[in-house]
Amino acid sequence: MLRILDSSTQLLIQDSGRFDHMNHGVPVSGAWDRQSMRHANFLVGNDPAAPVIECVGGNVVFECTDSLFCTITGYRAPIYINDDPYYTNELLFLRSGDRLRIGFPDWGMRGFLAIRGGVHASAVLGSVSTDLLSGIGPAPLVVGDTIAPAQFSQPWEPTIRQLPLPSAVPLKVILGPRDDWFDSATIEDFFSQDFIVDPFSNRIGVRLQAEKPLLYASSQKKSLPSEGVVRGSIQVPPDGNPVIFGPDHPITGGYPVIGVLSPEASDFTSQLTPGEKINFM
């Protein structure tokens, strides 16, 4: 078991999300970086979608009260067990009394902590994911909270103790469904310019500042009736500054989606930092 001793950051329990209640307007939610969640669970011998802790930023300190295997993936950050240095993407073993500290990330924005046995939490509508848009799911974790394994794990000899460190993923876009709301010059602009990641970005979406706003084609005068949208959608409001939907996005949206990121690129948007420049391909 881990107890949170210090944290200046947001700590959320996440699994793969809630898929069975979209017809009632419930967002899917779930770990933003699904690949990192799978890697973390793989390292500790869990099922791929076992609940993990999604950490925004580093500087988190835990105390171990019962020995366990754990790991942190997602961003690249120094890890300390007492004073011994480790790093993200390494399998870690903690003994009772050990202090685990996640340092300041060298790269990326969000880390995913997995413990062997999965993180125990109460499921709401079939998932333990914390959905910050609708408020469904467990409350964010705070100092004093404990993180316990959801299930007992058999004794285990891990064979893989480290995974390669992550790096930037190209933001591959599949155009549509509403790319026809933009003329070809604007589509050109969409692929050729840099966008700056706005600090007011969160699990609902990554807000971008466009050098050249993506304005609708002059032939498009009517408004769009709300329609179903997926995570990774790049939605363009009338001001021309796009938003990339994250896991807590609402089920429907009323502004045109110019394109949708590949699943890997959508996972990678969890690692974008405020002020960073990105471009689409």
Add this chain to the structure above:
Amino acid sequence: MRIKPCGREAVLIETSSQERSHLVRAFRTFLPDTKIVPAAETVLIYCDPSRIDEILASLPTDLEQLNTTVSTVTVEVTYSGPDLARAADLAGLSPEALVQWHTSTQWHADFAGFSPGFMYLTPSEPLIDFPRLDSPRAQIPAGSVGLGGLFSGIYPQESPGGWNIIGFTSAPLWDIQRPSPALISPGDIVLFKGVL
């Protein structure tokens, strides 16, 4: 019906309102594990996009024999909303006549919206396309009953919004403690009843 790309894990189908009801019923009956998000003029289908033609071809075209259990939900409303007079005026009716229409027509819960428990309700006897307010309100109380576009709806929780608010209900639209948190599900018939 037009099929539009929507990334690698879904497609967006543009449909007429009739096609949409048919498609949604077919999916829910024959492919209930397929995740879909119906909306006013589209249905989003989570699937391998390269298989969509095959998936659509597998659905039966004749749904007449289908027995779908339909629940009726009655919602009690106090018709004292701030936009009652405005909405009535837009429809060319007295406020009493608008309330009479709202309570005598059958409303069909078509699809969910922007917040858990919010359902877009379509009237069996449509009146007009109600324009949204010029300036949306920053805060509409939970339980507000509104008219927007061709739909009526009830706000499950406090939120901003631009619909014409004609009344209020104390019925909880969304309660996570209930075994079935949503009061109204897609396919339900909703009847409004005026109370003082």
